[in-house]
Amino acid sequence: xNISLRSYIIGFVTSIALTLGAYALVVSxxxxxxxxxxxxxxxxxxxxxxQLVCFLHLGAETDRWRGATFGFAAxxxxxxxxxxxxxxSNLNERMMQMTPSEVEHYMADQS
Amino acid sequence: xxxxxxxxxxxTYIMSDCLLFASLFATYAVLQGNTYGGPxxxxxxxxxxxxxxxxxxxxxxxxxxxxxxxxxxxKRSQMLAWLxxxxxxxxxxxxxxxxxxxxxxxxxxxxxxxxxxxxxxxxVGTHGAxxxxxxxxxxxxxxQVARTGLTERMMTRLTSWSLFWHFLDVVxxxxxxxxxxxxxxM
Numbered sequence: 101x102n103i104s105l106r107s108y109i110i111g112f113v114t115s116i117a118l119t120l121g122a123y124a125l126v127v128s129x130x131x132x133x134x135x136x137x138x139x140x141x142x143x144x145x146x147x148x149x150x151q152l153v154c155f156l157h158l159g160a161e162t163d164r165w166r167g168a169t170f171g172f173a174a175x176x177x178x179x180x181x182x183x184x185x186x187x188x189s190n191l192n193e194r195m196m197q198m199t200p201s202e203v204e205h206y207m208a209d210q211s
Numbered sequence: 212x213x214x215x216x217x218x219x220x221x222x223t224y225i226m227s228d229c230l231l232f233a234s235l236f237a238t239y240a241v242l243q244g245n246t247y248g249g250p251x252x253x254x255x256x257x258x259x260x261x262x263x264x265x266x267x268x269x270x271x272x273x274x275x276x277x278x279x280x281x282x283x284x285x286k287r288s289q290m291l292a293w294l295x296x297x298x299x300x301x302x303x304x305x306x307x308x309x310x311x312x313x314x315x316x317x318x319x320x321x322x323x324x325x326x327x328x329x330x331x332x333x334x335v336g337t338h339g340a341x342x343x344x345x346x347x348x349x350x351x352x353x354x355q356v357a358r359t360g361l362t363e364r365m366m367t368r369l370t371s372w373s374l375f376w377h378f379l380d381v382v383x384x385x386x387x388x389x390x391x392x393x394x395x396x397m
Contacts, residue, residue, distance in 0.1 A: 102280075104280055104283075105277075105280055108273060108276040108277065108280070111273075111276075112269070112270075112272075112273040112276075115269055116266070116269065119262070119265055119266065119269065119384075119387070120262075122387075122388065122392060123258070123262050123392070126258070126392050126395055126396060127258060127395075133396055136396060137393065137396060140388055140392050140393075141388065143388075144384050144385065144387075144388035144389075147384050148381055148384050148385075151272070151377065151380060151381050151384070152381065155272055155273075155276055155377040155380070156374065156377050156378070156381075157212050160212075161212075161214055162214060163214070165219055166214075166219065166222050169219075169222060169223050169226050170226065172226070173226035173227075173229050173230065174229075176229075176230055176233070177229055177230060177233040180230060180233040180234055180237055181233050181236055181237045181240070184234075184237035184238075184240075184241065185237065185240055185241065188241045200247055200248060
């Protein structure tokens with residue numbers, strides 16, 4: 101078995117384990133919600149890392165460009181997602197908390 | 212994998228596609244609670260079904276890898292066999308997802324129903340469209356290789372395609388976790 105085949109098999113088996121683990125954790129209700137959410141996020145990040153290395157062969161190249169572009173894209177992704185959540189959460193706090201029907205009444209009252 | 216300017220360029224494209232999905236994920240995260248009186252993720256999502264989809268797509272990523280290994284070893288028939296398996300799995304995934312979407316839409320829970328459903332259909336639908344495009348690309352590649360053989364150019368194309376296909380499974384990990392598993396918990 102050559103190195104690459106082993107890489108794909110390890111990646112595949114590990115990914116299955118991480119997928120089933122996260123699924124089982126959610127379905128079994130074993131932990132409290134906050135803990136479950138944290139654990140499945142960690143499992144997801146692990147699986148992403150495993151697939152990046154084992155399937156996409158990140159880090160195996162002779163030059164450093166793939167790693168560098170990945171690092172930059174990862175940073176941009178973190179900013180886009182994290183930044184959006186931060187901004188929207190901030191805006192949400194500053195809004196009047198109305199239900200959809202309250203919004204409709206408010207809008208109707210404007211005319 | 213083959214490292215040349217073309218595959219590095221394609222890798223850079225994949226990174227830009229990451230940003231597209233990042234914004235769709237961010238939108239979904241903001242809107243997932245906006246059910247507008249309609250059903251929520253917990254009520255709508257069928258986890259066993261999604262697990263099946265996940266394992267199918269994951270296996271297709273594995274078979275794609277095996278196909279590229281065969282290609283590097285010059286084993287054309289073996290490569291075509293693994294690519295065929297990948298195509299079957301990919302098309303199955305799309306079929307399952309289409310059935311999921313049509314079921315939701317026919318119940319009135321389409322993308323028009325709420326902000327939550329708009330962002331859900333956009334995120335998951337965009338991923339599905341990528342898988343469909345990748346499947347079409349695969350058919351074209353398989354046809355080309357069957358005719359022209361494993362030339363250097365074909366190897367570069369196959370490598371680029373495989374980057375695309377593996378990337379889609381990475382994105383799906385995010386969807387599986389942040390859309391479906393989170394949905395079942397919130």
